[in-house]
Amino acid sequence: MSLLFVADIHLCQQESAITTGFIHFLHTRALKADALYILGDLFEVWIGDDDPNPLYQDIALALKVLNQRGIPCYFINGNRDFLLSSRYATACAMTLLPEQQVLQLDRQRVVILHGDVLCTDDKAYQSFRRMVHQRWLKQLFLYLPLSLRLLIADRIRANSQRANVGKTDNIMDVNQQAVMAVMTYTGASVMIHGHTHQPAIHTMDMDNCHYRAVLGSWHQQGSAIKIDAAGVTLVEFPFCS
Template sequence: MTTLLISDLHLQPDAPEITEGFLRWLQERAQGANALYILGDLFEAWIGDDLLDLAESDPTGNALLAARVATALKRLSDNGTDIYLMHGNRDFLLGERFARAAGAQLLADPAVVAIDGQSVLLMHGDSLCTRDEAYMRFRAQARHPAWQQQVLAMPILERIALAKQLRDQSGEATSNKADDIMDVTPDEVVRVMREHGVTTLIHGHTHRPAVHELTIDERPATRMVLGDWRPTEGWEIVADEGGQPQLNRFPLS
């Protein structure tokens, strides 16, 4: 009984090494796993599930990429692995249609799940970065159903342009922010773990892979942070039956 957790792959046509590495990982590493949790930002951007209708007519290559990833995930699901998808700050418009195509279930953020009999809190991690006030305002807007419906009603080419604009703005804003602002707020970590009654939290988003030991209400607790995938390496957390979850870095090539 093996559970795998990954996040922040940021798959995009401009990074084919990551895509090919992920497809190999699904075929070689994830086969036989009991469950796979993808904790957000599977894609660098997602403009709506109707992207799947474009196939090879999409000049950006995103539709073909989405179809390849969905097919590979569905194959893993058909072989017996339960797959769960959580929204990230880049692919928050992922919907039920893509999930069905991938043989996956959409997972709320946050979510408490049982891993090897232990309650574990799973999050993407962006909601923990409360010191980044500008981003938190955007997050509240982007997760609002009315805003999402308005965006999804736009012609698809306009959505493609909007996604590029948002990525450019995010990159510019990030370059001007202090490192600590873009990391989690320690008090918020304690608050959400206490609220959900857990001693283990797993998340991504910050691209700062590490295992943090802390104390909450005089009890030992653990925060595990997944890393982002790059052309040369990927990150996973592996939870085997009877053992402690392990954070692993591995080569993609």
């Protein structure tokens, strides 16, 4: 068994090297896995499954080919692409998962999630998250013309970047009590998440038998977590290796 987990690729038309690197990853490393899990923020921004952006079509084709080769792909929404829904998932032949999923791997329970819900010290972000995840607001947004949706998304992203300038690293990182609460509730011995862009594998304080594996972003290189017979491994690699 070999499972791959990625997150925070942040694909967009302005970053062609990242797109090329991710497609190369799908054609090489991902083909050697038994399954691929994408834990959110596959795209830098997502304004609806009806967006005809050619980039989205290219990624859908690459993911569908992966499925045709017998490697299933699973997706958990991130904070950037929380509006990605069943229409696009079907085009990719990937399975949508809830925001928190437990995998039973032999005797090991693994909980996977994007990770933004763990950053509970960032009160402003959590308040914003609760607001934009309201069903009525998401439906209202998706009724708007694409051009207006893109304008709103760009404005929100710019405001977020300005707000983050004044936040400390501690505020933007996960809260340990929130992590422990999820681990205890799910009975998992391993947690895998992204969002914080701080790749590492942390040994939990409880008994040194629990681990929190954090995925890196794909700004300058690829990042993945691999689970196989050797255990849980953080893998980082150049885009075209």
